[in-house]
Amino acid sequence: MSMSVSRSLLATTRRKAAVVVGAGVLLLGGGVAYAYWSSTGTGSGAAETGSAPAFVVASDPATGDPLTPGGPAQSVAFSVTNPSTGVLNLASVLVTVANADGTTWTAGPTGACSAADYSVGTPAITYGPIAAGAAANGSVTIAMVNRSANQDECKNVTVPLYFAAS
Template sequence: MRPMTKKNKIAAVAMSAALVAVGGGTAYAYWSTTGAGNGSAVASSGNNTVVLHSTFADGIAPGEIRAVTYTADNSNTSSTVVGSLAASVATSDPTNCLASWFTVDASNTPTTVLAKTTGTTVGTGTLTFTDTAANQDACKTATITVNVTSK
């Protein structure tokens, strides 16, 4: 082996410094790297059907009020939110038992209905049977339905 001359030592140190600088620059570039890209996915929300129900006690008579409970069934594989509710009344005898004799309301705050659940309470309200001067006997045998939708 040959002895190292001063010129060779200086060259070796310079070469080592150059390798460290290049290696350090690579490491610096690795840690400070940035990138860009894109991707996409299709969201599956099941059949998008949430079934809303309304329930109240039987036997309402003119001048009475019944509490109404609104519930939701979610057969989807993901949770959903039921927003504001809107309710209306229908009767099985719309000619003689007028829907206009009834008022109904619905109050709620947006409610999350978990996936694959039934009977989640989403709101409440009241059903009022207004006592009028008209003969309301037809309502004794009529079915009163509270329809509910969500916005």
């Protein structure tokens, strides 16, 4: 075999090998260079928050003997429920003798029976966070004060309690 045939054969073999290797590299994605620039960017987004719905306060009927001037107190159990989907903090419960809308209450033919004829105790309840849908239970007492005056207009009345939770 002549030297020129050998060189020609060797060159052809090398070309074929280069084409095969080149095709393999392209198929595998190796050796491909990409140009790029670096960059920076900013963006913004938002999320909506809800509001705190009012606590739901419910009470049970009073227990104990009927109220009389200077007589024993009655006890009223109540609950403060969190109707929201998040935690609400119970910081205060105020209980007064008042109408269901918090306005002044009076009773009797002349309106002489009033909140001044009754004493409401300090509510016994655990204050703090209340989980969504949960309730805090408490109790409060109510007694009729002895005003050392005729309190006949307070006979046989239903004394309303107004609960304010915050």
